Amino acid sequence: MESPIGRIIVACSIGVLCSIGIVTNAVLISFYIRRPVMRTSTNVYLVHKAVSDLISLLPFPLHLAEILGSGWIFGDWVCKVVASVETLCMLVNANITFAMAYDRYVAVAKPGNGLQRTVTTARNHVAVSWLYGLMLVIPAATASWTVVWLPKEPAPGWLTCGYNWPAGEMYHSIYFGSLLVLFYAGHYLVYISFVYVAWGRVKQSKDEFLTRHDTVQRCRAVASVLIINFLGYFVYWAQHAYTMITLGEDQIQVPHIPSGLLDPLSVASTSAVYIVASGNLFLYSLSMDQWKAVTMDAVHCRCGPVGGRGVVQPFHAESVAVIDVTAAVDDDPPHAINSNNVHRDSDNDSFVNLSHHSDEELEIQDVSI
Incomplete structure (x- = not known):
């Protein structure tokens, strides 16, 4: 990956992936804004997840410049903003995913509460998700800075955007280790319990459940989001776990992901994060007829509300x-x-x-x- 050709291949791949993600997420959000019928409680979660993913993709040109250039050249404060925003979007993504998973659990396990799952409730959950993420991102925002990455790839002394922890790598391990337990392992243990309880409810009245066409599609959409997030962030957290294990406690400078580092694990982690953020419209269209309909309308130029409807x-x-x-x-x-x-x-x-x-x-x- 240290060769110029390798850098160009990585940069082009990430550039194409992120460009697709920005366009598709922007289109998805426009569908929601322009079509009032799309404003359902489930779509509130799905669209705000797309918003956080869109924001997380916007700094990718800076990472491309880092890959193609000679390291991070944009200064400490730009690094602080980029690392903070990308970490915030990851946390918000996890919070919103948890909220809509709980919404689907209630829809299946407690169907009598349907009228209580309102758009306003979903919007309140989304607002709490952003506020909670802002609180948790403060340590990362404080520590993020331009750092010197000592390993040999891309080159010894390579400047990258990362974290300069005041007490060494131990702080990095505590902070990201806590996020790993809380937002990855913890959330998916809860999801497994949701699936277990909901599946028991479905088996009791399978035929009735299958007639609830819309509920089935919404559950399918959320399940696809959970699976893609699990796979993508498994690679992301594997990179952080590797960093926490291999770096000594005296290593105070730790890289941020996504980054311009070109070692295989960092490239895989950066790509996984961008894939998760770029696939929303494809997942929703494959899972729900409603999203498929508006997407096909856009493809065939049947766009926008007509007559104010x-x-x-x-x-x-x-x-x-x-x-x-x-x-x-x-x-x-x-x-x-x-x-x-x-x-x-x-x-x-x-x-x-x-x-x-x-x-x-x-x-x-x-x-x-």
């Missing part, structure tokens, strides 16, 4: 628009709805037809664009 017209004519009870839709005229079968969604100021209510998802009359 902003409701998705499924790509397949036979598709039925199925959303959860908390979806934000434009107000229908009160006289057009049977007053015996309506629920006033106070979070979104909209009427929702409850005549065929199956816990969280409802069949609604599709509005043509």
Whole structure:
């Protein structure tokens, strides 16, 4: 990887991957903003995860310059901002993923609570996730600085963006070791318990569960996010574990990942982080008909709300628009709805037809664009 060709290959690969991630996450967010029908409680989590991933991808040109140049050339304060933002986005990503996993657990294990999982509740959870992440990123923001990386790759004395811990590598081990236990191992142990309990609930009424088409798709989307995050961050945390094990306690300068380091584990860790951040739109479109419909609409230039309705017209004519009870839709005229079968969604100021209510998802009359 020390050769110029190796650097160019790594830089081009990361550049293409991050460019795809920035474009797809931006498109995903625009779908959510432009299509009011997309504003469901589950999509609140999915879109804010995309927001954190988009922000984490923005500094990638600085890492490319580090790879192609002679190390980190942007100074200490830019390093501090970049390391803080990327660590914050990783923590927020983990928090939001946990929140939507719990949301799906409640949807499956306690289906009677469907009306309590509102868009406002999801937004509150997202706000708490960002605040919690801001609190936890303070140590990393304090320690992040331009450091000298002593191992031979890319070159002895290579300048990179990293952490200059006041008491040596021990602080790095304590901080990132705590995050490893709390946000990776701890979260996935909880996810396993969620799956165990929810699967027991599903086995009791499997046929009924499979008829809840929207719930099944949402669970599939969240499960795919959990699997991709597990694989990607396994490589990320493997790099940190290797650093904590191999560096001596007197090593006060530790690299940040993603970085411009070119040893195989650092390249794999950087690539894994970027892959996790870039695959949201693909995962959502493969898992949920709703996201697939708006994506296909965009591909075929059927974009944007028409006539102020902003409701998705499924790509397949036979598709039925199925959303959860908390979806934000434009107000229908009160006289057009049977007053015996309506629920006033106070979070979104909209009427929702409850005549065929199956816990969280409802069949609604599709509005043509």
